[in-house]
Amino acid sequence: MTTFYLLLPVLFIVIFNLPFGKWMRSAAPWLAAGLILFQTVTSVTGLPAGWAAGLATVDGWLKFSAAVPDQFGQVMMFSVGVVSAAALAVGYSLFADEPKRFSFLNLLLISKTAMTGIILSQDLFSVYVFLEITSIASFVLISLNKDKAGLSGAYNYIVLSALATVFLLGSIGFLFLLTGGTGFADVANAVTASPHRLTASIALGFLVIGLFIKGGIVPFHGWLPDAYANSPAAVSVLLAGIVTKVSGLYTLIRLVALTSGLPAGLKEILLAVGALSVTVAAVIAVTQTNFKRVLAWSSISQIGYIVLGFATGSALGIAGAVFHILNHSLFKSLLFVNAAAVEKRAGTLELASLGGLQSKMPVTSSTSLVAALSTAGVPPLAGFWSKLLIIMALWQSHQHIYALIAILASVLTLAYLLIIQARVFWGKLKESFTAVTEAGPLITVTSVVLALLNIGVGLGFPFVFDRFFKPIKDILFR
Amino acid sequence: MTLILIVSVLMLIAVLWTVMARSLIRSMLGLALVSVGVTMLMFLFAAPLAGVFELSVCAGLITVIFAATVSLTKPMPAADRAKYSKERLKRYWPVPVLMLLAGAACFLFLKIPDFAALPAVANAENSVRHILWHGRTLDLAGQVLLILLGAFGVITLFKEIKNQ
Numbered sequence: 086m087t088t089f090y091l092l093l094p095v096l097f098i099v100i101f102n103l104p105f106g107k108w109m110r111s112a113a114p115w116l117a118a119g120l121i122l123f124q125t126v127t128s129v130t131g132l133p134a135g136w137a138a139g140l141a142t143v144d145g146w147l148k149f150s151a152a153v154p155d156q157f158g159q160v161m162m163f164s165v166g167v168v169s170a171a172a173l174a175v176g177y178s179l180f181a182d183e184p185k186r187f188s189f190l191n192l193l194l195i196s197k198t199a200m201t202g203i204i205l206s207q208d209l210f211s212v213y214v215f216l217e218i219t220s221i222a223s224f225v226l227i228s229l230n231k232d233k234a235g236l237s238g239a240y241n242y243i244v245l246s247a248l249a250t251v252f253l254l255g256s257i258g259f260l261f262l263l264t265g266g267t268g269f270a271d272v273a274n275a276v277t278a279s280p281h282r283l284t285a286s287i288a289l290g291f292l293v294i295g296l297f298i299k300g301g302i303v304p305f306h307g308w309l310p311d312a313y314a315n316s317p318a319a320v321s322v323l324l325a326g327i328v329t330k331v332s333g334l335y336t337l338i339r340l341v342a343l344t345s346g347l348p349a350g351l352k353e354i355l356l357a358v359g360a361l362s363v364t365v366a367a368v369i370a371v372t373q374t375n376f377k378r379v380l381a382w383s384s385i386s387q388i389g390y391i392v393l394g395f396a397t398g399s400a401l402g403i404a405g406a407v408f409h410i411l412n413h414s415l416f417k418s419l420l421f422v423n424a425a426a427v428e429k430r431a432g433t434l435e436l437a438s439l440g441g442l443q444s445k446m447p448v449t450s451s452t453s454l455v456a457a458l459s460t461a462g463v464p465p466l467a468g469f470w471s472k473l474l475i476i477m478a479l480w481q482s483h484q485h486i487y488a489l490i491a492i493l494a495s496v497l498t499l500a501y502l503l504i505i506q507a508r509v510f511w512g513k514l515k516e517s518f519t520a521v522t523e524a525g526p527l528i529t530v531t532s533v534v535l536a537l538l539n540i541g542v543g544l545g546f547p548f549v550f551d552r553f554f555k556p557i558k559d560i561l562f563r
Numbered sequence: 564m565t566l567i568l569i570v571s572v573l574m575l576i577a578v579l580w581t582v583m584a585r586s587l588i589r590s591m592l593g594l595a596l597v598s599v600g601v602t603m604l605m606f607l608f609a610a611p612l613a614g615v616f617e618l619s620v621c622a623g624l625i626t627v628i629f630a631a632t633v634s635l636t637k638p639m640p641a642a643d644r645a646k647y648s649k650e651r652l653k654r655y656w657p658v659p660v661l662m663l664l665a666g667a668a669c670f671l672f673l674k675i676p677d678f679a680a681l682p683a684v685a686n687a688e689n690s691v692r693h694i695l696w697h698g699r700t701l702d703l704a705g706q707v708l709l710i711l712l713g714a715f716g717v718i719t720l721f722k723e724i725k726n727q
Contacts, residue, residue, distance in 0.1 A: 214705035
């Protein structure tokens, strides 16, 4: 499995860059798209038996110790694949410069492979290695256009990411001191059975702070709005759709739930942080005047929901949190893809300059509405179910105030996303946009597929929940 | 133990110098000295292979790359330099103060526990190859990915400078 998910993309990158001439550069995006889609589908369906056995043999030769992904890992790998494919489609539509487009392709594959590495790792130090690769790939991707805004966004990210690195390495150092190992089992021992409680608590605290920064969770979110809003459109899709979720939240949920469960103090902190993220970011989103900035703040708000679900510490809450990570990757990628379409055709993302685009971009407008309703948690779309699970888990854990905050913030979410819809797509068409059309087949098809996934996951909730989210109880609470 | 403490204190002084130095070249030298300190600690903890890596890569190669990069930058005008020099102390004085306070707090209040899980000195030098190829293969895959990323990062960010 590790060979298939980690080494095959590396092999593809190497082949793309061998001097095969122009035809390889033309074929590269299609080969990469094929690989990403194949890996995405097989992450949930599994590989054919013969392939799996052969790849397991190669894994054995190479002494790979990573695990076969469980349902939690499968959901994450599916999300990574879908968002990467969407980012690739947007990148190939929008980067006019061929060398830049090719660099984007290589960096995207590296970023996707590193995120897969995080998901497959069973060792904290390996997780750290892949986290750093994901972050460095993100720095380069954010500054791909080499404009002042992009470089400034990347710089903020680098500075805060370096701080996160210090905390993560410090945590790994302490845990290594306690147990002499960095595998998840060693970490679990360190936190639960070590006689050095203070050192173990400091290690856990450092780990949480480091992952909070990587995940852009309030109050460590300073880098996120600039990074999302100033990146090239395709990079925004990738960052907002999945990077921060895998870098911060996935690792946090996997490690904390697997190793120690949630200590009471940490639970209270997470609940407060989640509620703060949900409300403050939603209020700030309402005041934004730029399409992508609204979406960036909306992302911080949605991350808050994931933290709230996780903070309940219950199987239902964590299942809701993981489900919301998947849904967030679907609806937020769709919104950023549509923002890219609008920017490509209208040439601006300032809300004051936009208006009435529905008649010219009906597919973009309709899919945006689907994404907005899904984000706000309107039934029967995907976002409704994950929010429902999170709110139910909060209620069952007797966190009634937080449940109420989650419900009210959903109303606020619906408000600011409908404001965007109204100011960008509805109303009177501005004269300067009379010649505007849809953004091209690649972006339009991507939007439609993501919208269908939002609807499909929502309508197929019983199957999706039973197949992927119910087992999370056994995976994380064994 | 005394030698370890002396090297550690010298490293902290080099760290301060790196952060507070007036010029990039001096900062770069400070950073190289920190790496030399780390190398000495690694030798003292009987991990010579790690020490050699630290010395050759961090103190050597990275310093050369920094020197090459600094040589491409434009020096600060004299007037700005004088202004910056004054502001520098104002801006950075909390750093040494905080370091001293943290050191004093550790000395007074922190009882260093006996971490029995780890040996007092590294005993893995003979089996580095074994550890890398049998225990940390996933990290090696990450290393390959990181090298590729470094190459693409440099190409992507610096290639067009020639054209401009």
